[in-house]
Amino acid sequence: MKKNIIKINGVKKSYKNVKVLKGVDLQVEQGGIFALLGSNGAGKTTMIKIMATLIKSDEGSVVINGFDIEKNPGDIRSSISLTGQFAAIDEILTGRENLQMIAKLRHLKNPNQVADELIKRFGMSEAADRRVGTYSGGMKRRIDIAMSLVGKPKIIFLDEPTTGLDPEARLEVWKIIKELSAAGTTVFLTTQYLEEAEQLADKIAILHGRKIIAQGTLGDLKKLFPPAKVEYVEKQPTLEEIFLAIIGKKEEN
C-alpha cells in the first residue's frame, strides 16, 4: 500500500458562530489525483486554505509530507503549492516574469531557465512576453498552474481549477493534471463538477454537511449505490460534444 502523504484527523473550523468544518478526516496517498467533491459553500476552500497554511484550524491534526502543520508550517510550504480559485497572477507582469518571480521566491538557482522550460512545456512561447492582463481565461489558468509547478513541489492543491473555463480550456487543464500525476506529483483538487471527479480522480471524498460523508475510489463509491439496471436509451450527443466537434478539436492528436 502507498504511503499517505496527507493525513488529516478531526479538523474543525468555525468563523464566529458558523461551523464551516466539523470534524474532517482525510487520507491522501502519495502520487495520484485526489478530488474533494462538494457543492458551493460546503467548505472545500476552507479545507484547502488550512492545508496550504493560510488559515489555522480550531481543532484536529494536519500532517503533510511528514510535517505537522503546527510545528513546521515552513517545511509544508516548501512541499506544496497552491492554485487558488481565481488565477493569482500578476497581470501587469508578463507570463515569463511571473514564472521568474515565483522561481526567485522559491530560491531556485536558475530562475530564468526554470521559467523557459515551463513556457516550452505549456506551449506558451508566443504569449510569454505579453502582459498577463491580455491573456484569455484559459491561458491565465494555464500560466497559473505553471506557476504552481515551479520548484517541483510534491503536492499541488488546485481549488476548483476549471470553474469558469470554457470546455476547451477545461479539457486542457484536465490533460495537465493527468500529466502531473503521471510524473509522480500528488494532486489534490476540489470541484463541484461530478464529471470532473469521475474523469480525473483516483480517490474521491465527498464533503457534505461540514463532514466527509464518503471516501474511496470511484468503484468504492459506486458500491454505495443500488446496482445498475440495464436499459437501452438512444444516445444523443451532448451540446458539449457538438461544440467541440464543430470547432474541430486537437484533443484527438
Add this chain to the structure above:
Amino acid sequence: MESTNKYFFKDMSVMFGRSMRHIFRSMDTIITVCITPIAMMLLFVYVFGGAIETGTENYVNYLLPGIMLMAIGSGIAYVAYRLFIDKERGIFERFHSMPIARSTVLWGHVLTSLISNGISVVVIIIVALLLGFRSSAGILEWLTVFGIIGIFTLALTWIAVIAGLAAKTPDGAGAFSYPIIFLPFISSAFVPTDTMPSAVRAFAENQPVTPIVEAIRNLLTNQSVGNDIWTALAWCMAITVVAYIFAMRLYKKI
C-alpha cells in the same frame, strides 16, 4: 505564523522589483499623482498668488512644501489600490503559501511607496524651479527636507496599507486619501494662518501639516526651524507607529 527570515533580503528585492515594475509600466499613475499638485501650483502662483500676502517675495517658495505634501497624499492612494488588488486577486495567498519571509509581501509595497513618491516630489521640484522657485538651502538642509518628506510618506503609507487591506472595492481603497489631500488647505501651506477665524486657525495651527510645511519652508529658505521640526517629526512618528500597529493587525487577519 512564523516566517522564513533567512531569505528576508532576497525575497524583499523580488517583491520590491515587482512592485517597481508596476510603477514604471503605469507611468500614468506618477503623472496623475503630479498633475493635480502642479495644476494647483500654477493656479496659486498665477491666479491667486498676486492677491495673497505671505510676507515672502517669491510665492512659489512659500507654496512648494504644501504642494509636495499634496502630491504624496494622492500618491499613497495608489499604494492602497495596489495592495487591494493583491489581496483581491489572491496574490497574497499565493505568496503566503510559499516558503518566503512573509513580512516582505507588505514591506515591498512600503518601499515602493517611498521610492515612487520620491520620484513625484522630484518632478514637482523641477516644475517649481521652472516657475521660479529658488532655494538658498545647503546640502544638509536638503537632506533634512528629504528626511522629513520620507517619514511623512512612511506615515501616510501605513495609513494606506490599512485602507488597502480593509477596502471592499477598488474605489474604496483610494477614498481615504481625499481628506489627506485636503488637509494642506486648512494649514499654513497656501496662506498664513493669521487671517483665519479663531476656530479654523486653532485647527490649522495644531494639525500635522502646518509644522511639517513650516519646517520644510524654513529649511529651504535657510532660516531657523525652531520647534516646528520636532513637532513635525513627532506627528509623523506617532502616525507611523499607530498606523503600523493597526495595519499589522489587519494583515495578520487576511
